Amino acid sequence: MTATLLNTTDLGINFGAFAAVSEVNLRLIPGQRQALIGPNGAGKTSLINLLTGVYKPTFGSIYLGEENINQLSFDARVRKGLVRTFQLNTLCLGMTPLDTVLMALAERENKGHVWWKPTYQFDALYAEAEQLLQQVGLGDVMQHKVGELAYGKQRLLEIALALALKPKVLLLDEPAAGIPEGESDEIFHVIEQLPQTMSVVFIEHDMDLVFHFAQRIAVLVAGKIIVDGTADEIVDHPLVREAYLGADFCAKGKAA
Ligand SMILES: Nc1ncnc2c1ncn2[C@@H]1O[C@H](COP(=O)(O)OP(=O)(O)OP(=O)(O)O)[C@@H](O)[C@H]1O
Ligand SMILES: [Mg+2]
Structure with missing residues (x-):
């Protein structure tokens, strides 16, 4: 089995009584291009903040390789190869x-x-x-x-x-946000070409880009990953249809 670069076990964070992220089990291997999608407020940025050490988890653990990094600061995680864009x-x-x-x-x-x-x-x-x-x-x-x-x-x-x-793991929160339509492909081509030793997690709202460039897509709804799989696996998934995206999304996924 391919070595795991990063994984989380039942990771979660509460803000007061509100569970922004819960029960997240994410596994990244080298070379993985992992999209994180979900409606506004689903907890995508909070999950990146947990992974990078901006937020400390209320529940669960984060492992970089074999090491539990829950207690490491943002800077210490950067030194170990967990990097988000400036x-x-x-x-x-x-x-x-x-x-x-x-x-x-x-x-x-x-x-x-x-x-x-x-x-x-x-x-x-x-x-x-x-x-x-x-x-x-x-x-x-x-x-x-x-x-x-x-x-x-x-x-x-x-x-x-x-x-x-x-970076061993590069985390990108909406790297193409604000870029005129048609130019965002350039960003994702660069991401696609990054070395196969690295894994990349990106949050992106444009489904055409997600289906084109992600190898795996995790769908976050109300803080939980409801499905994590290939484009084919998620596009017809009843939970995804029901909870989030609707017919338009499914049509796009099939055309991609
Ligand atoms: N530091 C915080 N304190 C309190 N609530 C927070 C905090 N950070 C995030 N939240 C709440 O957690 C929920 C998830 O927010 P988050 O920014 O992670 O969503 P998102 O999926 O990135 O949304 P978007 O697509 O709009 O960027 C929201 O309801 C948000 O208000
Ligand atoms: Mg966000």
Whole structure:
């Protein structure tokens, strides 16, 4: 059996009497492209917050490999390879993508304190930054100002920054939100092409994108995963039809 990268056992969180997430058993293997879908307020972001350590669970456990990581901080989890994208507002609009990624790499290597020195001394980091930017399709704009990039390209830069931290599991909360229709494919193509050693969990509302790019789809309703399976397995599932998406969703899934 393939080694499990991340798994949860009966994971849940209550806010007061309200169960935002409950009884979640999720298993990720290397290379998995796992979508997390569900109506607004279903608990998708809360689940990501539990996995990354922003929230501490009320119930259950999270294992990274064999290790129970319930008590680890957000930063400690990042160091172990559980990484979510940076928020856009942390980008410095006056910098270039190249310098932005170089700074993240220098921080990772604890060389941030010599950042004032010419960065290009750091040949290995420079090469890595260039490679990361090419990987996310920003090779041709890496010397432009971040503020001049289209919004979709700024979101690709967020992904490059997350990749700079060498994730084993990458968590993306609506990576294509706010991007004009037609351009979000680019983001998901980048996600699809990430190394097979990594697993990726993404939240996405656009069902065409989900059916096209996810290998597995977990459907969260009122905090619980009601079905977790391949597109074929969920598209006709009576619980999914009944609880969430309706005929339109099923038609889309079949066309995908
Ligand atoms: N820190 C918190 N304190 C209290 N309630 C919270 C907190 N975080 C989330 N919730 C509640 O938990 C429920 C799930 O919220 P969550 O943001 O996880 O949903 P979601 O599935 O990501 O929704 P959306 O698709 O709108 O992003 C909501 O009712 C929300 O109000
Ligand atoms: Mg959310």
